[in-house]
Amino acid sequence: FLVSKGNHRHFMEKEIHEQPEVISHTLANYLDFSKGTVRSNAAPVDFARIDRIAASACGTAYYAGLIGKYWFEHIARLPVDIDVASEFRYREMPLSKDSLALFVSQSGETADTLASLRYCKQQGLTIGSVVNVRESTMARESDTIFPTLAGPEVGVASTKAFTCQLSVLASLAVIAGKMRGTISEDDERRLVHELSEIPRYATQALKLEQQIEAISRDLSQVKHALYLGRGTSFPLALEGALKLKEISYIHAEGYAAGELKHGPIALIDESMPVIVIAPYDHWFEKTVSNMQEVAARGGKIILITDERGAAASTLKTMHTVILPDMPEIITPIIYALPIQMLAYYTAVFMGTDVDQPRNLAKSVTVE
Numbered sequence: 350f351l352v353s354k355g356n357h358r359h360f361m362e363k364e365i366h367e368q369p370e371v372i373s374h375t376l377a378n379y380l381d382f383s384k385g386t387v388r389s390n391a392a393p394v395d396f397a398r399i400d401r402i403a404a405s406a407c408g409t410a411y412y413a414g415l416i417g418k419y420w421f422e423h424i425a426r427l428p429v430d431i432d433v434a435s436e437f438r439y440r441e442m443p444l445s446k447d448s449l450a451l452f453v454s455q456s457g458e459t460a461d462t463l464a465s466l467r468y469c470k471q472q473g474l475t476i477g478s479v480v481n482v483r484e485s486t487m488a489r490e491s492d493t494i495f496p497t498l499a500g501p502e503v504g505v506a507s508t509k510a511f512t513c514q515l516s517v518l519a520s521l522a523v524i525a526g527k528m529r530g531t532i533s534e535d536d537e538r539r540l541v542h543e544l545s546e547i548p549r550y551a552t553q554a555l556k557l558e559q560q561i562e563a564i565s566r567d568l569s570q571v572k573h574a575l576y577l578g579r580g581t582s583f584p585l586a587l588e589g590a591l592k593l594k595e596i597s598y599i600h601a602e603g604y605a606a607g608e609l610k611h612g613p614i615a616l617i618d619e620s621m622p623v624i625v626i627a628p629y630d631h632w633f634e635k636t637v638s639n640m641q642e643v644a645a646r647g648g649k650i651i652l653i654t655d656e657r658g659a660a661a662s663t664l665k666t667m668h669t670v671i672l673p674d675m676p677e678i679i680t681p682i683i684y685a686l687p688i689q690m691l692a693y694y695t696a697v698f699m700g701t702d703v704d705q706p707r708n709l710a711k712s713v714t715v716e
């Protein structure tokens with residue numbers, strides 16, 4: 350296929366900007382906005398009969414799955430085990446035939462994820478895959494595919510495929526919740542409406558680009574960075590750290606904010622920027638108290654929050670990125686955009702090969 354960068358400097362920049370549109374296409378496959386309902390036929394799986402989801406994936410797709418776990422467990426009361434595919438495939442975990450084996454992959458060709466899929470197939474599980482490439486091996490070998498409609502993704506560091514994977518997983522959690530009777534019709538209507546707002550909020554998040562470019566200039570001066578978050582912001586902290594190290598080669602770690610005092614706090618000093626992902630959700634107060642611990646040790650905080658969060662926090666930060674207030678379910682999808690832009694611009698300042706970072710491949714088809 351031939352895809353062009355258009356007016357963009359890099360494919361990654363182009364793909365970041367495509368998100369409102371491709372998320373909108375993807376959501377329309379699972380949700381009927383005019384009726385305010387899910388399209389249950391988009392998921393030909395009887396979620397009411399499933400005892401759990403056994404999920405695996407690699408890289409950014411794995412982090413999408415981790416966020417999905419929060420949604421499935423919270424909305425559909427459906428337990429999810431998720432593992433990186435390179436562990437899953439050899440772990441010989443006890444599996445039940447009543448579980449759904451779920452795989453998340455942009456390419457549909459990642460060797461470890463494919464091996465995990467084949468293992469689950471052998472064990473007699475129903476196989477579902479969230480894939481972007483419809484003609485891929487995983488798509489062919491699955492019982493059910495849950496497509497992301499991100500279009501071709503060229504930048505090695507995944508961006509639009511990630512937010513489309515999240516959009517699919519959130520929609521599936523609502524579908525599963527409906528089938529399992531864990532949400533009411535009103536809940537369904539409200540959740541579908543909230544998800545329908547993702548493209549609009551994503552467009553607003555993109556407007557923060559100039560501010561994030563300025564913050565990235567500071568970030569490009571450091572050797573290490575720490576990302577913290579709680580709840581669904583925790584896997585997003587992992588993804589933020591992954592994005593930064595992948596393309597800027599700055600060492601970064603993501604942590605659950607509550608784990609700060611179990612190790613990473615030892616690293617905090619004046620030279621350590623800490624990127625705190627903290628929407629004003631029911632974890633906010635807890636995250637702020639973790640930030641206080643960082644601030645007390647001279648750590649430089651880059652806070653990514655919303656209007657309510659910015660008003661409620663009295664902490665001194667180096668930078669505060671303020672998104673609009675938004676429904677809780679969509680925060681990991683919208684907050685992914687500033688996280689991606691931060692990595693992107695930092696890499697641009699570092700002068701690295703953003704679309705093809707050293708030693709990395711778009712699709713890892715060998716073990």
Ligand code: G6P
Pocket residue numbers: 407408409410453454455456457458459462505506507709710711712713
């Ligand atoms: C590589 C890419 C990542 C991607 C991962 C999984 O490491 O650089 O961006 O998240 O593979 O790829 P998949 O195609 O299975 O989503």
